[in-house]
Amino acid sequence: MPPTLKSADFDRAIYASDEVRKVLWALQGGKCCFCEKQVEIQYATVEHFRPKTAAVDAAGSKRLGYWWLAYEFRNLYLACPNCNNAKRDEFPLAAGAEALAEPAKPWDVDVPEDALLLDPGVDDPEQHLEWVFLPGIGPVPSGKDERGRASVEVLRLNARDELAQLRANIYRRLVQPLISCYRGALASGDQRMQSEFVDCARMMAERETPFAGMVRSMLRQAGIL
Numbered sequence: 001m002p003p004t005l006k007s008a009d010f011d012r013a014i015y016a017s018d019e020v021r022k023v024l025w026a027l028q029g030g031k032c033c034f035c036e037k038q039v040e041i042q043y044a045t046v047e048h049f050r051p052k053t054a055a056v057d058a059a060g061s062k063r064l065g066y067w068w069l070a071y072e073f074r075n076l077y078l079a080c081p082n083c084n085n086a087k088r089d090e091f092p093l094a095a096g097a098e099a100l101a102e103p104a105k106p107w108d109v110d111v112p113e114d115a116l117l118l119d120p121g122v123d124d125p126e127q128h129l130e131w132v133f134l135p136g137i138g139p140v141p142s143g144k145d146e147r148g149r150a151s152v153e154v155l156r157l158n159a160r161d162e163l164a165q166l167r168a169n170i171y172r173r174l175v176q177p178l179i180s181c182y183r184g185a186l187a188s189g190d191q192r193m194q195s196e197f198v199d200c201a202r203m204m205a206e207r208e209t210p211f212a213g214m215v216r217s218m219l220r221q222a223g224i225l
């Protein structure tokens with residue numbers, strides 16, 4: 001095994017093939033695995049969750065990547081280019097944690113690697129992230145624990161102005177009007193309308209909706225879900 005690796009050591013025609021992209025796109029509801037923005041298959045990046053060439057920890061020090069997972073489907077996701085650029089090779093572990101060693105596979109080991117980033121195919125983000133409404137900005141994610149905070153930080157989820165605007169647009173145009181209508185139905189005591197708005201909320205919170213995690217959280221906070 002060479003002491004350092006580069007992207008050219010891996011065959012993109014395999015891990016980023018059209019076939020892989022199509023399957024990931026369908027599994028992810030057409031959205032980026034990290035920020036939940038809609039992506040087009042051909043313009044999205046096939047992302048190695050555990051980076052293949054090098055892994056960088058929170059302090060910036062670099063270790064050899066998880067090269068033996070480069071062609072493992074469970075290590076692949078479709079990400080938007082902005083999340084891919086933000087994440088780069090960063091893959092922090094909890095303080096004092098031991099990095100997984102070749103040939104161990106994270107889904108097979110008895111003692112899981114103490115990785116901080118939330119794995120989009122494994123972890124439930126609602127356990128680690130909450131959404132806070134900031135006037136003038138809109139809903140922003142906030143880590144409830146170390147893993148949530150690390151994910152927001154590494155992916156720059158609160159440091160990307162256009163991402164915040166896209167989320168705010170969905171909130172203002174879809175979520176907020178529904179909350180207002182639901183409150184109106186509550187105030188008037190119209191149970192049929194209340195139940196219709198609850199059905200709308202459930203549909204709006206489905207996985208294919210852009211920023212479904214944010215949508216779900218805001219609808220829950222408003223008492224609709």
Ligand SMILES: [Zn+2]
Pocket residue numbers: 032033034035036037079080081082083084
């Ligand atoms: Zn993204």
